[in-house]
Amino acid sequence: MTQAFLSIRKLRKAFGAFTAVHDVTLDIPKGEFLTFLGPSGSGKSTTLYAIAGFQDPTSGDVLLQDKSLLSVPSHKRNIGMVFQRYTLFPHLSVAENVAFPLRVRRRPEAEVKRKVADMLSLVRLENFAERLPAALSGGQQQRVALARALAYDPPILLMDEPLSALDKKLREEIQAEIRRIHRETGVTILYVTHDQEEALHLSDRIALFRDGRIEQIGTGEDLYLRPATDFVAGFIGNSNFLATEHLETIDGAATVRLADGSLVSGINANGSFQRGQKTRLMIRPEAFRLDQSPNGAELAVEIVDVAFYGERRRIVARTSAGQEIDIRPTSSAAATHEASPGRRQVFFDPGGAFLFPA
């Protein structure tokens, strides 16, 4: 990793007896798009607010280019932020909203004009300059908010669930817009969301929050393909967890016994396990195949339901132990067609399955 641009050092925030953030430490290099992902109440927004200066942390520090931000009031931090709700100034036109940060900085009129024009073209709202915010759609308002937050070239842009108030189609449209703007401006972005798809789509790296701690930080691929804990595996993507018993691990490849008594070998073990220890085997729905493959492990299931989802089929099956699992095979269309209710074997690559403590 390059030298840290923004550093969060052992940040802790307690509200009375409840600790929202537990000693979070994080380094963010310049230009990175980092997402704080996690369920509500996991401390991701609280961490963001500490960076913005809306909440003073109980302990710890936030450093921007090695200088602490904590003693700097919000209005002097020079940070850009886009909020969950539309926070445009309702009495000012779109152009005046974007000009606002420049006007309070008393920049010369010519510079304000030029910058506002640049920003409105960046978010493609040149023709809306004289409108009032109330005359814009939700997506347009968030684009104005983005333009306003970037108008003063802040070193960091904070985004607190900026798309959660928008419908799915608009969300995807603005996501593309945000990616493009990140590419074009090179601004460092800290993005908060509870939507894992949004996080995977947008981010360079994702910090997955759970109960005020960072459970795992890494690229989307890291979190998806190499989850550190069962929480990560469960939160990123879809997962099936099968109850298993650990038998032995040799060179990180574990052998377990399934509930129906069959054995599976060559599984990725996270940590070390005792012989006979209860474990959970995580298999992604898309890791299942309906046709036999070399080195494939197999699982006896009863297919309960097959649903068509456009790009793929979703199969609901039940193991012989009675547990329902989700299967979304990526295999050829021909093999998918064979899926019909009834008993059969399904196959998976044990190298793409993970073992966690129960």
Next chain:
Amino acid sequence: MSVEAQQGIATPRIPAGLGGLLPALILIGLFFVVPVLALLLRSVTDPAPGLQNYAALLGDGTYARVFFNTFLVAAVVTIVTVLVAFPVAWMLAIMPAALASILFGIIILSMWTNLLTRTYAWMVLLQRTGVINRALMGAGIIDQPLPLINNLTGVTIGMVYIMLPFMILPLVGTLRAIDPMTLRAAALCGASPLAAFRRILLPLSLPGIAAGGLMVFVMSLGYFVTPALLGGTSNMMLAEMIAQMIQSLLNWGLGSAAAFILLVVTMALYALQLRLVGSKRAVGGA
């Protein structure tokens, strides 16, 4: 043609509606329109037909002083009320709803307390040997009692106290509609608390200030009890003058003319308020 068509649809409804409205129209006519017309009539006929009552009121320096003083007191009271009410309204707007409703209850309760009682209470507090002067002298802050009563200061204090709820209530409504996140956004944009207040909070609360301010101003123009009890003879207000003209001088014509001028000014201000509030709504809805 379309106008005719509309009228054609509308006309059959009017007689039916008019019949139902008749009692209300009679009531309004008898108790509101007729007295005002009688007032106007008297002001131009008593003691003799003509505009001499208005000429006397508008031409005489003494009366002009009373008019000026009335507007001065109303303006000072309105400004001070806005200054006091704004922080109170802001606190009420941002505090937890349960606590705010208790404080609202207290404010409303004070409105229901007898006006005379409250004004006499201020006399007790403000007079030369009153609680405030004795406390200040006892603390050694002043040597001589401050002149807090029978002057503009006394009238302002007493009237601001009475007018506060009429300012606070509309202002809280306006301030509550402002998303506090907007102010956080302003701060992150680089606006100091003062700049955020001046450029964001104040412009957004102007409709509330205008509505409350005009109401306070109009009510203050015609106020009688408080200026009569807390004010001095040198700064008499219009309502007091009308009372004197009718009660002491038995000059009904002059009193009617003064009352009518007050009515016209009040209505003009009310029309202005309607225009302002109306146009604000139009902007907000656009």
